[in-house]
Amino acid sequence: MQAPVMVLNTSTRRETGRRAQLGNIAAAKQVADIIRTTLGPRAMLKMLLDAQGGIVLTNDGNAILREIDVSHPAAKSMIELSRTQDEEVGDGTTSVIILAGEMLHLSEQFIEKHIHPTVIARGYFRALDDVVKAIDKLSFPVDVEDRTQMLNIVQTCIGTKFTNRFGPIMAELALDAVLTVRQDKGEGRQPEVDIKKYAKVEKIPGGDITDCRVLKGVMFNKDVVVPGRMARTIKNPRILLLDCPLEYKKGENQTNVEIMKEEDWATLLQMEEDWIANTVEQIAAFKPDLVITEKGCSDLACHFLTKKGISAIRRMRKTDNNRVARACGATIVHRPEEIQESDIGTGAGLFEVTKIGDEFFAFVVDCADPKACSIVLRGASKDVLNEVERNLHDAMGVARNVVLDPRLLPGGGAVEMAVSHALSESASSVSGVEQWPYKAVGEALEVIPRTLCQNCGANVIRTMTKLRSQHAAASGSGAGSDGTARDGHTMGIDGNTGEITDMKQLGVWEPYAVKVQTIKTAVESAVLLLRIDDIVSGLKNKGGPGMGAPKKSQIDDGENVDSNMALAE
Template sequence: MNQPVIVMNTNMDRETGRKAQTSNITAAKTVADIIRTCLGPRSMLKMLLDPMGGVVLTNDGNAILREVEVAHPAAKSMIELARTQDEEVGDGTTSVIILAGEVLAQAMPYLERNIHPIVIIAAFKQALEDALEIIEQISVPVNVQDPEEMFKLVKTSIGTKFVSRWSDLMCNLALDAVRCVAVEVDGRREVDIKRYARVEKIPGGQIEDSMVLDGVMLNKDVTHPKMRRRIENPRIVLLDCPLEYKKGESQTNIEVTKEADWARILQIEEEQIKAMCDKIIELKPDLVFTEKGVSDLAQHYFVKAGISAIRRVRKTDNNRIARAVGATIVNRVDDLKESDVGTACGLFAVEKIGDEYFSFLTGCKNPKACTVILRGPSKDILNEIERNLQDAMCVARNVYFNPRLAPGGGATEMAISIGLMEKSKTLEGAILWPYKAVAEAMEVIPRTLIANCGGNAIKTLTTLRAKHAAGEHSWGIDGHAGKIVDMKDYGIWEPNAVKTQTIKTAIESACLLLRVDDIVSGVSGKQAQQQRAAAGGEAGEQEGGEGMQPEM
């Protein structure tokens, strides 16, 4: 095996010590500046172009950073933060980048004064522990069974997005979907929105026509025109095997010398398919779903028996149907039993929307899977609505797991800033200054909220600081007007999990980047150019659809 060799020579692209740290901080700040204007309800949209000519309009931090192409390793590490935040809690992707960029920027003056990075990191770690305590102190418990409280909470996550004009509708969709898929497993609550709450986008119609089905919808039609397209209280069988003649393996070789033998081979095929269909018909189902194909002969037998069949259903859709109608997916027709039949569905209907046929399984009794149907004028708008709805569903899911809320609108960050400033009075030595730097960095969120809606940052922040110093921790920024308001009255709350994760991720990644004191390129200048050219050619072939964005 060839081991990778790091070639070190005088021409090599290398940054060490202070230069490396400065370079990392600059890159991190550049990434933060890209999406700084995407925070709050008055946020601006970014237009992303890709080489295929596609255009994405969004203010979702994670969606923007997924498309941006950067060369600097520290910038790549910052983009990874947004992805981590999105996978972990589904919200706060913009905040985490802005906060991490600001924490690093605040560390810069102390590096220039020759305070060792390890001392700065120790101060940051201590500030993080104290910040998490402050969040716990100012957060309040929430009753997940109270629809009004949950509604207000989800409205917060949607308020800054494109869909805020339809926020009531979107909040209800998100809450209904999360309530539907929430189940208790071994005394533990499980909310798997990725697997069991599918979002189907159908261009056309009004956004107000969007809804959560009490069941499942598929983009499929029945396989035969004579099959029933509307069945009330259907008995449903789910299969994971083909209803076709089972051919021999690829090496099978048959020589036919007599016509009678050929006729017998065809007869065996028919007998095999008939035996499979008889086995299914014995259970008297009304609907058969299979993930594989259904032969013409099988369709003929089903039509005679009054059974509707739908073929080539996706595995994920089949799992959702199984959970919604109470059926079991069977791998062999011979194993079918009465207990495998699903009977919890109220109505099966095939409807034509636009040019396509959709199968609806609705009226399910206590379904644990659902489909969210989004309607809207164009694909671009539907994609943006889906991104916003995913955020809202993640917020609702987080509160199910950790039912505590922290005040929004920059109130939590300001409370942390004031709290850390107070605690810094008890510290001594070099650790004091970087500790205070975290307190100052926390103010970036309320400051950005004021700046994005055109308010007076200095005046408003001073007033807000005074409120928090007096112990009124629920005061924050009204993102529409740029004034300070009490979040208890204004009704803007965020899940504790999102706030905690944002601050943890931001400060820990800042510590990680400060630890880097050497950036070594693994090849010499000439080799690097050759490799880059080769990699560029391969990358161009493989990922034609990647974003064409600014390089750091």
């Protein structure tokens, strides 16, 4: 069975003007409709079939869109939005698609009224500036050192995920990992939190979800080179990291050696042995307990290292070597002649090789100040582990955003409703035709609380009307004297029950960076697609409709793009 392919046939002739714009809007709207039901705690799941016949069950927007194959250029652009959002802030991948699709849907009425896309873009960007100002007023600072509050924030943001049923385990793992790799750059400067490089997820099938843990150090799938003779457990090891081979460099293809006498061959072998012995002596002079190299390590070198009581690991990945360097305070050395005492890593408390299942894993743990870590995930099957990893990635993204920008906003659609009300009030100050697109941004923001209502089965019209009136009744649209959002502007939708609830009391918060990035990306992508007035295809038609070419009637009649999109197996 093949993977689900979204086939979006477009005319191979040139599409211009309003037809191209309406086609782009329809394509973007259908991409948004695919993942609309995956928003919120009561989100529906999508079943994805990959090319190998495997099945993935997930409600992660980015994971769903990553598996969908589309042919329409506007739909491809929408899918790229989700990837961009995931790389930038690691969360909000579903919200950004829904918002962008809604903004494009509302712009359709302006296109049909012959309002120029540049005018619509001006109105959208003007609204975006006011949205960011309104969000700034609603935000309030948070203490990053308060573990209880940080756990609550992370738990809230991943409350819609599969792992929510296991309690706060994922939130604790994510927070521990982020705080471990955090590196302060000094007072007044933003800390560095690179979870992609220095927080490695290791998935090991078997065990239970409760066995997952964050190591105070790193682990990697390696064993010592000579298991029987090299130590597999070393306390307080001195670690030397190399990215050069510990083997005699062989000649290139053009190398020719003429041997006239039998003694010459013995001399060549002796030279090789002397070079390796000399290299090992240079290493042994610094008394390392463990040598890790990214390249090869010959049998002869292993023999000399074993005689010196040194354990060795070879063919280490560069990324893993960098993590070990950060964890134990070592410096990766390029040549044995350049080794210095300061290059030796002494920050690790224990080196140990353990067999888990059928494979050996090396642990460099109990580090004094590890700025890198490994997260060990255990689970019943690979499918469960893959979903847990996706959830953990989102949780680490949330924790990282709060550490980098410690400001929070109320969740549950409260911010969107407050900003929507603020835009509707200030729209009267916008003159000319731009006022319509300006107000449309506020209307588009309401799609988030509306979708939350729909996904948990609430009465959408009554709930939205009541929520809108509560935000309108709130006095002002700024922050109270205590620095938190004023009463009324923290009212949002409880994603579990569909009832209007004070997010402050419910404890549902979102990072400032995620919310601002989501709205900025949605507006900018909507404007980008609106400004396209010409689609020219350089592809030639080969074959009939089954080969992906449009039917003649679709070209001549100019059917709506919606009718040309189909999910096929």
